[in-house]
Amino acid sequence: MSVVLRVDLDAFAANLARIRAVLGDAQHVLVVKDDAYAHGVGPIVRRAWAEGVRWFGAFDLATGLAVRAALDGEPDAAAARVFVWMLASRAEAVAAIRAGLDIGVGDAALLEDVAAAHAPEVARVHLKIDTGLHRNGVRPEGWAAFVDRALVHERAGAVRVVGVWSHLAEASDAEDDHARAAFDAAASLLEGRFGRRVLRHLSASAASFARPEFRYDLARIGAFAYGIRPPGGPGEDALGVYPIARLEATLDITRTGVASVPVGSLHGLPSTLRAFPVGTAGGRRMLTALGETRSVIESDGLAPGDRVVLFGRGDDGEATATDLAETIGTVGEEIVLRVSPLVPRRYESVSPRR
Numbered sequence: 077m078s079v080v081l082r083v084d085l086d087a088f089a090a091n092l093a094r095i096r097a098v099l100g101d102a103q104h105v106l107v108v109k110d111d112a113y114a115h116g117v118g119p120i121v122r123r124a125w126a127e128g129v130r131w132f133g134a135f136d137l138a139t140g141l142a143v144r145a146a147l148d149g150e151p152d153a154a155a156a157r158v159f160v161w162m163l164a165s166r167a168e169a170v171a172a173i174r175a176g177l178d179i180g181v182g183d184a185a186l187l188e189d190v191a192a193a194h195a196p197e198v199a200r201v202h203l204k205i206d207t208g209l210h211r212n213g214v215r216p217e218g219w220a221a222f223v224d225r226a227l228v229h230e231r232a233g234a235v236r237v238v239g240v241w242s243h244l245a246e247a248s249d250a251e252d253d254h255a256r257a258a259f260d261a262a263a264s265l266l267e268g269r270f271g272r273r274v275l276r277h278l279s280a281s282a283a284s285f286a287r288p289e290f291r292y293d294l295a296r297i298g299a300f301a302y303g304i305r306p307p308g309g310p311g312e313d314a315l316g317v318y319p320i321a322r323l324e325a326t327l328d329i330t331r332t333g334v335a336s337v338p339v340g341s342l343h344g345l346p347s348t349l350r351a352f353p354v355g356t357a358g359g360r361r362m363l364t365a366l367g368e369t370r371s372v373i374e375s376d377g378l379a380p381g382d383r384v385v386l387f388g389r390g391d392d393g394e395a396t397a398t399d400l401a402e403t404i405g406t407v408g409e410e411i412v413l414r415v416s417p418l419v420p421r422r423y424e425s426v427s428p429r430r
């Protein structure tokens with residue numbers, strides 16, 4: 077090992093169990109976009125499947141297909157529901173339908189593409205209302221016409237509407253309450269027109285944990301599954317989820333006594349961090365200079381070859397990804413996501429909890 081991102085899959089399983097307990101009757105859609113928040117989609121999906129997760133939120137087609145590939149050969153894998161919500165073309169819609177993915181549809185053009193795909197399989201779609209985030213989704217004033225168009229396609233056998241969904245800003249409770257009211261109105265209109273219940277889903281990590289009324293049928297949760305707490309929000313102990321990844325490097329000490337690790341900004345550590353605490357077998361030390369490919373570490377009491385933890389769960393005195401993020405005004409996901417794909421991932425089962 078010189079630099080490695082270690083992922084503790086038992087800690088991941090413990091987070092999943094915690095999420096299941098919090099959600100109650102709602103089902104967890106494990107969000108695995110961006111290569112499972114840089115933790116590696118294959119091992120994450122397989123472990124989640126073994127732990128009973130049956131829904132995956134994959135963002136784009138490539139990730140959706142990667143989830144299917146990860147589960148290839150698992151018993152009953154066809155039962156996995158894989159939700160994608162960023163399809164770029166009609167060709168992608170066809171591929172998604174062929175792979176049996178659930179498709180989030182947030183604009184009229186994509187609805188037509190999906191309906192026109194003429195795949196042998198009927199496309200399962202979740203219609204998206206824009207409840208204020210303005211990222212995508214159909215604006216409330218166009219919602220009734222959009223729903224009616226979907227109904228036409230369903231009656232023609234081209235699509236099956238199975239869900240209604242939106243995404244929250246999570247900027248303030250008041251804004252989210254406003255979004256939820258718009259969501260409820262849109263869902264009721266849809267269910268009235270279709271004459272049946274469909275799956276409702278609205279919240280991600282933060283609102284799913286903090287606000288029971290936001291959980292509905294499905295809760296799309298990424299960050300908390302990886303143990304990444306929100307900046308400035310509740311801590312790990314309050315949430316009951318803990319970081320599952322730690323970035324490690326081996327300490328080198330020159331004959332003149334300069335100690336460093338072979339990891340720096342080119343491996344993805346933000347250069348704005350400059351100095352921060354790291355974990356070692358001897359406890360917390362400071363990283364005092366962050367270079368491009370090497371960084372200097374306070375080395376008192378340490379020996380060449382010792383392991384240095386750049387960020388992790390705090391076990392050896394290191395900061396968490398969110399601790400580091402808070403010092404430079406970003407979110408923990410940003411710290412983990414920047415770890416270069418050239419840094420190898422290693423999967424292990426260490427301990428379920430701190």
Ligand SMILES: *Cc1c(COP(=O)(O)O)cnc(C)c1O
Binds near residue numbers: 133279281282299300
């Ligand atoms: C990323 C994402 C999520 C998960 O958000 P977390 O805060 O990581 O739980 C849920 N839904 C959508 C649409 C997303 O893009």
